[in-house]
Amino acid sequence: MTKSSRNELFRFLPLFVIGIFILVVGILISTSIGMADVRFTHLIESFFIAELTKEHLIAQTIRLPRAIIACLIGASLAIAGAIMQAITRNPLASPQIFGINAGASFVVVASSIFLTGISPYSMVYFAFLGAALGGMLVYYLGSSGEGMTPVKLALAGISIHFFLSAITEGLIIFNEDTTEGILFWLAGSVDSTSWQDVRIISPWVLLGIIGSFLLASSINVLNLGDDVASSLGQNTGWIRVLSGLLVVILAGSSVSIAGPIGFVGLIVPHITRNLVGIDYRWILPFSALFGAILLIYADIVARFISFPYESPVGIVTALVGAPFFFYLIKRGRNLS
Numbered sequence: 001m002t003k004s005s006r007n008e009l010f011r012f013l014p015l016f017v018i019g020i021f022i023l024v025v026g027i028l029i030s031t032s033i034g035m036a037d038v039r040f041t042h043l044i045e046s047f048f049i050a051e052l053t054k055e056h057l058i059a060q061t062i063r064l065p066r067a068i069i070a071c072l073i074g075a076s077l078a079i080a081g082a083i084m085q086a087i088t089r090n091p092l093a094s095p096q097i098f099g100i101n102a103g104a105s106f107v108v109v110a111s112s113i114f115l116t117g118i119s120p121y122s123m124v125y126f127a128f129l130g131a132a133l134g135g136m137l138v139y140y141l142g143s144s145g146e147g148m149t150p151v152k153l154a155l156a157g158i159s160i161h162f163f164l165s166a167i168t169e170g171l172i173i174f175n176e177d178t179t180e181g182i183l184f185w186l187a188g189s190v191d192s193t194s195w196q197d198v199r200i201i202s203p204w205v206l207l208g209i210i211g212s213f214l215l216a217s218s219i220n221v222l223n224l225g226d227d228v229a230s231s232l233g234q235n236t237g238w239i240r241v242l243s244g245l246l247v248v249i250l251a252g253s254s255v256s257i258a259g260p261i262g263f264v265g266l267i268v269p270h271i272t273r274n275l276v277g278i279d280y281r282w283i284l285p286f287s288a289l290f291g292a293i294l295l296i297y298a299d300i301v302a303r304f305i306s307f308p309y310e311s312p313v314g315i316v317t318a319l320v321g322a323p324f325f326f327y328l329i330k331r332g333r334n335l336s
Helices: 003-030 040-046 054-088 100-114 120-143 150-173 182-186 195-222 226-231 236-258 264-276 280-302 313-331
Strands: none
Touching (some): 003 040, 003 264, 040 054, 054 195, 100 150, 100 236, 120 195
C-alpha cells in the first residue's frame, strides 16, 4: 500500500466507522418496528437462549432477514449505479433510469404468469435476462443516429423504462387471478422476505460486490478517457463488458427478490463522490455502505406510512429520489 493510500485510509476510516454504526442502529431499529411488539433486545437474546418466545422468533425469522435483505439490495443497487455512471460518464445513470430494473421486472412477471411452478432460485436467472435485455435496448437506442450523449442515453433509458413498465402492467391487468401480490412487489418491497431470500440473493450480491472491487482500478483508468486507458494497456471494451455484467448481476438479483426499487443507484453514488472523491477504489465500498444505510432507513420510514400495515419501500426512495433527479437535470443542462 502506497503512502497516499494509507493517508486516504486513515482519512476515511472515521467515516466508515460512523457509517457502520448508523447501519447497525438501523438494523436494530428495523427488528423492533412492526405490528407485533418486539424490541431489538429480543433479537440479541434469541442468539443466546435455548427456549425462544414468540417475540424472539419474530425478531430472528422475520425481522432480521428483512433487514439483511434491505442491506444487500441497497448495497447492490448503489454499486450498480456507481458503475453505470462511471462507464457511461453520465451522472443520470442508474438501474432504474436506464431500463435495467424495468427489463428485469418485465421478464420476472412474464415468467411467473406463463411458466408456473418456477422455483424462487430459478427466478433470479430470468431477472438477469430481463436486466440484460433492458440495458441492451437502451444502449442500442442511445447510441443510434449521430452518436451517444448523456442526455440522449437518459432519454432512451426513460423511454424503455416506461415502455417495459407498460407491458408489465398490461400483463398484470389481463392475468389478475395469477398476480395477486405482484403489484405490491412492483412498487419495490422488502417485506415478507425470509432466510430463503437471503440464501438466494447472497451469492450473487457477493459475486457482484467482489467483482466490482476488483474492477475498481480499471474503472478509474477508464474515467481518464478511452484513448488514455488504451495507451495504458487497458482493454476498454472488456472493461465495459465486465462492468455491464456486474450491473446485470447486482440489479437483476435485487429485482428478483424485492422488485424494481428506484433511485438508490442514482442518489448514493453522487453522495459518495462528494464525501470520498473520484477514486472508485473508495467510491464502490462506500456506495455499498451508504446504499445499505439508505434502504434500511427507507424501509423503517415506509412502515409508518400506513402503520400498522405495510407500505412498499419504493415509495420512500421515490419521494427522496425524484427531487434529486430533477436537481441533477437542472444542474447538468450542459450535459448534451
